[in-house]
Each structure stands twice: as C-alpha cells, then as structure tokens.
Amino acid sequence: MKDLTGKTIYLKDYAPPAYLVDEVHLTFALAPEATRVKSRIRFRPNPDSASRDFFLHGEELTLISAVIDGAPVTPKITEEGLTCPAPDAPFTWEAEVEIAPARNTALEGLYMSNGMYCTQCEAEGFRKITYYPDRPDVMSVFTVRIESDLPVMLSNGNPGDSGPGFAEWHDPWPKPAYLFALVAGELVNHPGSFTTNSGKDVELNVWVRPGDEGKCAFAMESLKKSMKWDEEVYGREYDLDIFNIVAVDDFNMGAMENKGLNIFNSAAVLASPETSTDANFERIEAIIAHEYFHNWTGNRITCRDWFQLCLKEGLTVFRDAQFTADMRSEPVKRITDVIDLRGRQFREDNGPLAHPVRPESFVEINNFYTATVYEKGAEVIGMLKRLVGDEAYAKALDLYFERHDGDAATIEDWLQVFKDTTGRDLSQFKLWYSQAGTPRVAVEETWEDGTFTLTFRQSTPPTPGQPDKAPRVIPIAVGLLGPNGDEVQETTLLELTQAEQSFTFTGLSARPVPSILRGFSAPVILDRQSSNAERAFLLAHDTDPFCKWEAGRALARDVLLRMLNDGAAPDRDFLGALAATLADESLDPAFVALVLALPSEDDLAQAQVDAGRVPDPQRIHEVREAMLDAMAEALEAPLRRAYDAHQVPGPYSPDADAAAARALANTALMLLSRRDGGALAQAQYDRADNMTQQLAALSALLTAGAGDDALRAFEAQWKDDRLVMDKWFSLQAAHAAPDAAATVARLTEHPAFTMKNPNRFRAVFGAFAMNQAGFHHASGDGYRLMGDWLIRLDRLNPQTTARMCSAFQTWRRYDADRQDMIRDTLRRIISVDGLSRDTAEMIGRILDA
Numbered sequence: 001m002k003d004l005t006g007k008t009i010y011l012k013d014y015a016p017p018a019y020l021v022d023e024v025h026l027t028f029a030l031a032p033e034a035t036r037v038k039s040r041i042r043f044r045p046n047p048d049s050a051s052r053d054f055f056l057h058g059e060e061l062t063l064i065s066a067v068i069d070g071a072p073v074t075p076k077i078t079e080e081g082l083t084c085p086a087p088d089a090p091f092t093w094e095a096e097v098e099i100a101p102a103r104n105t106a107l108e109g110l111y112m113s114n115g116m117y118c119t120q121c122e123a124e125g126f127r128k129i130t131y132y133p134d135r136p137d138v139m140s141v142f143t144v145r146i147e148s149d150l151p152v153m154l155s156n157g158n159p160g161d162s163g164p165g166f167a168e169w170h171d172p173w174p175k176p177a178y179l180f181a182l183v184a185g186e187l188v189n190h191p192g193s194f195t196t197n198s199g200k201d202v203e204l205n206v207w208v209r210p211g212d213e214g215k216c217a218f219a220m221e222s223l224k225k226s227m228k229w230d231e232e233v234y235g236r237e238y239d240l241d242i243f244n245i246v247a248v249d250d251f252n253m254g255a256m257e258n259k260g261l262n263i264f265n266s267a268a269v270l271a272s273p274e275t276s277t278d279a280n281f282e283r284i285e286a287i288i289a290h291e292y293f294h295n296w297t298g299n300r301i302t303c304r305d306w307f308q309l310c311l312k313e314g315l316t317v318f319r320d321a322q323f324t325a326d327m328r329s330e331p332v333k334r335i336t337d338v339i340d341l342r343g344r345q346f347r348e349d350n351g352p353l354a355h356p357v358r359p360e361s362f363v364e365i366n367n368f369y370t371a372t373v374y375e376k377g378a379e380v381i382g383m384l385k386r387l388v389g390d391e392a393y394a395k396a397l398d399l400y401f402e403r404h405d406g407d408a409a410t411i412e413d414w415l416q417v418f419k420d421t422t423g424r425d426l427s428q429f430k431l432w433y434s435q436a437g438t439p440r441v442a443v444e445e446t447w448e449d450g451t452f453t454l455t456f457r458q459s460t461p462p463t464p465g466q467p468d469k470a471p472r473v474i475p476i477a478v479g480l481l482g483p484n485g486d487e488v489q490e491t492t493l494l495e496l497t498q499a500e501q502s503f504t505f506t507g508l509s510a511r512p513v514p515s516i517l518r519g520f521s522a523p524v525i526l527d528r529q530s531s532n533a534e535r536a537f538l539l540a541h542d543t544d545p546f547c548k549w550e551a552g553r554a555l556a557r558d559v560l561l562r563m564l565n566d567g568a569a570p571d572r573d574f575l576g577a578l579a580a581t582l583a584d585e586s587l588d589p590a591f592v593a594l595v596l597a598l599p600s601e602d603d604l605a606q607a608q609v610d611a612g613r614v615p616d617p618q619r620i621h622e623v624r625e626a627m628l629d630a631m632a633e634a635l636e637a638p639l640r641r642a643y644d645a646h647q648v649p650g651p652y653s654p655d656a657d658a659a660a661a662r663a664l665a666n667t668a669l670m671l672l673s674r675r676d677g678g679a680l681a682q683a684q685y686d687r688a689d690n691m692t693q694q695l696a697a698l699s700a701l702l703t704a705g706a707g708d709d710a711l712r713a714f715e716a717q718w719k720d721d722r723l724v725m726d727k728w729f730s731l732q733a734a735h736a737a738p739d740a741a742a743t744v745a746r747l748t749e750h751p752a753f754t755m756k757n758p759n760r761f762r763a764v765f766g767a768f769a770m771n772q773a774g775f776h777h778a779s780g781d782g783y784r785l786m787g788d789w790l791i792r793l794d795r796l797n798p799q800t801t802a803r804m805c806s807a808f809q810t811w812r813r814y815d816a817d818r819q820d821m822i823r824d825t826l827r828r829i830i831s832v833d834g835l836s837r838d839t840a841e842m843i844g845r846i847l848d849a
C-alpha cells in the first residue's frame with residue numbers, strides 16, 4: 001500500500017518547547033473572505049530546553065508581516081509552520097495574517113456557521129488562525145480584541161472595553177492555544193447567575209440564534225447544577241466573572257470546553273419538550289456538566305502533550321458519569337454506560353483500530369478522540385477509585401488539584417498523587433494505560449466441604465503492534481447468594497493480579513450462586529459457564545442492579561444464539577423470566593425497560609464471532625425480529641398493563657422518574673405495535689405533546705409497517721427545525737429493510753440533506769452504519785454508497801469523514817464476499833487523490849491490521 005498517511009508522531013520523542021509564551025495579544029478584524037489576525041506575543045527561552053530553534057505552527061495562513069522586537073523578519077515558511085532566527089533572550093513577536101473563515105468547511109480554526117463566526121481549536125486548530133506554538137505545554141495569558149459590526153463578540157475570560165465595532169476580552173488564567181475561542185454574530189442570550197461557595201457572583205449566559213431563546217432554560221439549569229455539584233463533590237469553584245455557552249449548528253463533535261466560553265453543537269444544548277426526547281435532555285445535562293467540569297480537569301490542569309488526552313478526558317467523563325448518577329438513577333446510568341462501552345469501545349478494542357488508553361503514536365490526533373480514550377479512560381479511573389477506596393480517592397484528587405494547578409501534566413503525574421496518597425505501587429495498574437485490548441476473564445467455581453472457590457484466568461488478545469500482554473490488576477466485585485436468593489456474602493472486592501488466581505469463601509452452609517463483576521467493576525469480558533436456570537435466578541434475586549440486568553442479558557444472548565445456530569424456538573423460560581420482571585412492581589421502570597431490550601444485532605454478530613462462526617447480518621436480524629414477535633405475543637397482557645400504568649399525567653417534565661415511566665411505556669408500545677397494526681402507536685402519535693412520545697410512536701408505526709402517513713405528517717410539522725429533522729432522517733436510515741441502501745440514497749436527494757452540516761450527515765450515514773442488515777446487505781450496495789459519500793465528504797470535512805470510517809472496522813468478521821466488497825470500497829477511498837491525512841490514517845489502519 002502506498003504511504004499516504006504522513007508523519008507519525010511518537011510519545012517517546014516528546015521534547016519540551018524551545019520558547020515559552022508569557023502573553024499573547026490578538027486583534028481580529030473579521031470579514032468572511034479576508035479576516036486579518038494581528039498577534040503580539042511575548043516569548044522567552046525555555047530554561048528546560050537546550051534548543052533555541054524558533055518554530056511556530058501555522059497552516060493555511062497568508063502571512064502579511066512579521067516583526068521581532070520591532071524589526072521586520074522574513075521567516076522560512078513550510079506547510080506546517082515557520083522558522084526564523086530568534087534571540088536567546090525574551091523578545092516580542094508581531095505578525096499579521098489573513099484567513100478566510102467563510103471558506104472553512106473543515107470546521108477547524110475560525111469558521112462560519114449560519115453567518116456566525118466561531119472557532120474550534122482542539123486539538124491543533126489554532127495554527128489555522130495564526131502562527132503560534134500550538135502545543136498544550138505552552139500556556140499563556142490571552143488578551144483579545146475583536147473588530148466587526150456584529151452585535152455580539154465573545155472570547156475567553158472576562159470582558160474588557162467595548163464600543164461600536166469592537167470588543168475586548170482578557171483571560172487572566174494561562175492556557176494552551178487549544179482552549180482559545182472566539183464567537184461573533186447576531187446572537188441572543190438566556191441569562192442566569194451563580195454565586196460560588198466563597199461568595200463570588202458569576203454571570204452566566206447561553207447564547208443562541210434568534211428564535212432559539214425558548215430552548216435554553218434546561219441548559220442553564222444544568223449548568224447551575226454542575227457548578228454546585230463540582231463545589232460539593234470535588235471542592236472546585238469557578239474562577240472567572242462570567243461563563244458563556246454558545247450554540248452553533250455546524251460542529252464536528254458534541255461541545256468544547258474553551259476557557260469561559262464553551263462552544264456547543266446546538267444538538268447538545270437546545271432543549272424543549274416539543275423538540276427533544278428524554279434521551280436528549282439527559283445527554284444535554286451530561287455534556288453541559290462535562291464541559292463545565294473540564295474547567296478544572298483539562299483547563300486549569302491541562303495535558304503536557306496529546307498522548308495524555310485521557311488525563312483530561314477519562315477523568316472528565318468519569319466525573320460527568322458520577323454527576324449523572326447523582327442527578328438521576330445510579331444503576332440505570334451504570335447499565336446504559338456499560339451497553340455503550342461494549343457497543344463502541346469493546347468493538348474498537350477488538351479490531352484494527354484498537355489502541356491503548358494512552359496511545360504511543362499517531363498521525364492525526366483528531367483520530368484519537370475515541371471511545372477508548374474517553375470511555376475506557378473513565379473506566380480506568382473508576383477502577384483506581386475502587387482499588388484505593390472513596391476516601392483515598394478524594395484525598396488524591398485534592399492533592400492533584402493542589403500540586404498541578406496551572407500545569408500541563410502527564411499520566412505519570414496523575415498516578416504519582418495516588419501513590420503519594422496511598423503508598424500503593426501502581427506499576428501494574430499502569431498497564432491499563434499502555435496495553436490495548438479488552439481482557440477476557442474466565443472464571444470457574446468449586447464447592448467442597450463448605451468452601452467455595454472462584455478461580456480466575458485472565459488473558460488479553462493481541463492488538464495492532466501488541467502481540468503479547470502482561471496480566472493486569474483487575475478489581476472484581478463479588479457477592480454470593482444463598483439457594484433461597486438471600487445474599488450470604490455482601491459485595492467484596494477481589495484483586496486479580498496474576499494470570500491465574502483463586503479466592504475462597506468459607507463458612508457457607510450451602511453452595512452459593514456467585515454474582516461476579518458487580519457494578520461492572522472492570523472493563524473486561526467475563527467468560528462464565530452458567531445455566532439459564534441460574535441466570536434466571538440471578539435476574540430474579542441479585543441485589544446488585546448491574547449483575548441482575550447482566551443475568552437477563554446473558555440469558556437473552558444465549559437463547560438468541562440457540563435460535564441462530566440451532567434453529568431453536570424462542571425460549572419459554574426466558575419469556576417467563578421477562579414476565580416476572582414486568583410483574584415486579586418494586587423495580588424501577590427504566591430498569592425493566594433495559595431488561596426487555598434485547599442485545600443489539602451487532603452484539604449478536606460479535607457473539608457469533610466469539611463462538612467461531614461467521615455472522616450473517618440478515619439472518620441475525622430475522623432471528624432477533626422473531627424473538628421480538630414472540631415477546632409481543634407471550635407478554636401481550638402484561639405489556640398492555642405496563643403501557644397503561646406508565647402513562648405520565650400532566651405537563652411534560654424531563655426528570656428521571658417521568659423519563660423512566662415513559663421508557664417502559666414506549667418499550668411496551670414498540671412490542672405491542674407488532675400485533676395491532678400500529679393502532680396504539682397511531683393513537684399515541686396523534687395525542688403526543690412532547691417529542692419523546694411522538695418519536696417513539698413514529699418509530700413503532702414504522703415497525704408496524706404503518707408509518708408512511710406519520711412520516712409525512714412529521715416532516716410537514718418539523719421541516720423548519722433542523723434538530724428535529726435530524727431525527728426524521730436518522731429514523732429512516734436506521735430502519736432495517738432489504739432496500740435500506742436505496743432508502744438512504746433517496747434521503748440524500750431530499751432538499752434538506754446537506755453534507756456541510758455534520759449532524760445531518762451523521763443522522764443519515766451514522767444511523768445507516770448502525771443498521772446492520774441494511775448496511776451489510778449481501779448486494780454490497782450499502783458499502784458502495786457509504787464509500788461514495790465518504791469520498792465526497794472528505795473534500796469538505798476530513799474530521800467527520802475519518803470518524804465515520806469506523807463503520808468498516810468490523811469488516812474482518814464477515815464472509816469472503818462481504819470482505820472483498822468492503823476491501824474494494826476501502827481501497828477506492830484510499831486511492832483518492834488529495835485524500836485527507838485524517839481519512840488516510842483511518843483507512844490505512846482498518847486495512848492493514
């Protein structure tokens with residue numbers, strides 16, 4: 001394969017910067033096609049570096065002038081930046097460059113979205129704004145002046161002078177360039193305020209396009225809750241006079257934690273009962289919290305280099321998960337996080353894109369904002385907390401904040417505070433940061449003379465570049481149940497450190513049933529031979545909500561696999577266990593809904609691969625559908641009762657209890673609609689006054705084959721709301737049908753389809769990639785269509801294209817025909833002239849491994 005992937009950067013090559021920056025002054029004269037950026041930067045030689053090579057990053061910039069200490073200079077310019085002789089003493093650099101935000105479709109650097117100027121600088125976007133040492137270990141104080149006729153002009157920090165045609169901002173806290181932000185446009189704000197624990201008043205604003213001001217209240221409340229929570233739980237206060245959030249429609253990710261000026265994908269901030277589902281509300285609350293929490297874990301303590309990305313992301317995801325658990329239901333949050341982890345991170349860890357939580361090399365850092373860095377990174381923190389205990393965790397965090405405030409830190413720094421707090425040797429634990437792959441833990445049990453023994457064996461399969469793996473420390477939370485279902489051993493933490501290790505429990509009067517990996521205490525795959533009777537027993541009796549749900553899930557997987565592999569009929573005992581769960585009124589309805597949800601088609605495909613089979617996506621779809629039909633038939637009466645009993649009266653509220661009731665009612669509706677031709681769903685559709693009810697009804701109508709009218713009505717009602725129309729697109733692309741590729745092709749011809757908006761592109765192609773039977777249809781039409789569109793998108797937006805390439809990461813699990821067709825598509829993409837470095841790296845990795 002020809003090498004299109006460009007230069008590889010290695011962690012081991014880290015070298016400190018030659019020059020540090022004390023102060024930056026930036027002046028922006030905004031114009032869509034020709035924005036002028038003037039910079040005045042105070043540099044000083046870094047005493048910790050022997051190098052005096054003066055290099056500034058810069059890409060796609062037109063240099064107008066450059067001056068050092070008042071004297072014009074002529075730097076040498078390459079595609080990556082500039083070099084220039086510089087004094088071995090403090091000096092002032094002044095430069096002016098020109099950029100064209102209106103032509104920036106990559107949405108990195110300074111760009112325009114619906115007439116509004118905005119920036120995205122993480123990870124390496126600042127170099128598209130001006131020449132600068134664009135690396136996170138260079139932290140500086142920024143002062144910004146914006147010149148334009150637009151009414152609202154924002155940047156980081158606190159507001160300074162402003163007047164007609166200009167606004168100034170000053171951020172007193174040193175920060176790396178990736179946290180720089182600028183916004184200018186015709187915006188309106190939803191104001192609020194917060195008084196910190198030490199009595200400081202902070203002005204809060206959510207800025208949106210005119211017309212969206214009615215959708216800001218929930219984000220504002222979420223922000224205040226986050227600020228309070230971080231004070232109460234982590235002792236962290238906000239540190240500026242003002243905190244601004246801005247919603248933009250065109251954004252590659254969810255949101256960005258720029259200091260004092262968070263920029264959000266509008267999908268992650270705008271909320272109203274009519275236009276947002278319960279899941280949207282929960283996600284918005286979590287993302288607002290995530291970005292806010294970054295103020296301490298990311299901004300005040302940042303990363304030394306991009307290999308340390310998990311230092312801020314793993315910790316911040318862990319903190320936002322704790323927050324959601326506190327605001328809502330802890331068990332439900334844990335179970336949904338595990339479903340997500342398995343669906344995205346385990347899948348990544350098991351294929352050609354596998355990489356350690358702290359990668360050791362990359363070509364394009366934007367390709368490493370992954371489920372592994374974020375979600376597995378958060379799991380690693382959860383394990384550390386479990387191993388050292390809550391109290392030591394709290395102490396270690398206090399020490400982390402005290403010791404590293406203002407630093408650009410590393411994973412070594414992070415682990416050192418735990419070592420210093422607890423005296424614990426964390427060298428084996430550190431393997432979680434360096435070894436890729438999901439450990440498999442096999443467990444066997446014996447019962448002899450009143451002694452119960454659990455023997456664990458761990459192993460991690462090879463991953464790209466890492467053939468052999470050493471045993472890790474794996475915290476395994478275990479409880480034991482007696483034959484009558486009572487707990488005879490409460491949760492205890494076993495520390496597995498060897499390849500093979502046994503633990504015994506004595507003093508038991510009868511052979512217990514073990515409940516293993518409680519709370520999903522480690523991100524591993526547990527292999528345990530168990531009977532379905534025992535699984536049903538655990539589903540009925542386990543006191544640990546995660547293991548209780550997991551028992552039901554294992555049961556479902558087993559009966560589905562027997563249907564797939566042996567042509568078995570839907571299992572009566574399984575249906576009985578579901579009926580018992582439905583009848584148990586002591587359970588949280590959200591939990592019941594999770595038990596009723598079957599493993600995804602992708603999960604089943606992976607389960608088949610694990611059993612040495614080649615998955616047939618079409619057949620998996622049919623079998624899963626047959627099981628859903630059987631559930632609808634066997635459980636009709638209790639489902640109907642659950643549906644009726646969980647209608648939420650009164651005006652819509654997004655709180656956890658109301659959302660839980662709707663989750664169960666809508667799960668019941670999906671099943672009931674398989675048998676009534678969609679009558680109940682149509683009735684719900686017609687009376688729905690909120691998006692959760694409306695969308696669930698529309699989806700149920702599609703399942704019932706009776707959704708055409710509702711789809712038209714929905715489009716007519718919501719054609720002017722971009723975020724709601726994304727749902728309309730995505731529901732159709734996700735709906736499995738033999739001609740799914742044709743449906744998707746038709747959707748791309750809809751006047752509202754556009755490649756320029758990442759949300760819209762993902763609504764169609766992201767949903768299609770999740771539609772296993774449609775995307776992997778034997779004709780190969782799905783692969784070709786996806787390939788065509790990724791090639792087109794790459795010219796506009798490399799980042800989003802590269803992320804979408806992961807649709808192909810499981811390709812080696814399929815039959816030879818499908819593999820050939822996918823390989824052809826991947827080769828077609830990688831041979832495109834001028835393909836981006838982002839996409840080239842992704843396709844190269846997917847093909848090579």
Ligand code: 0A1
Binds near residue numbers: 255313
């Ligand atoms: N740091 C942000 C995520 C983010 C990363 C990269 C971006 O552009 C390439 C944008 C946002 C977060 O964790 O929320």
Ligand code: ZN
Binds near residue numbers: 294
């Ligand atoms: Zn983050």
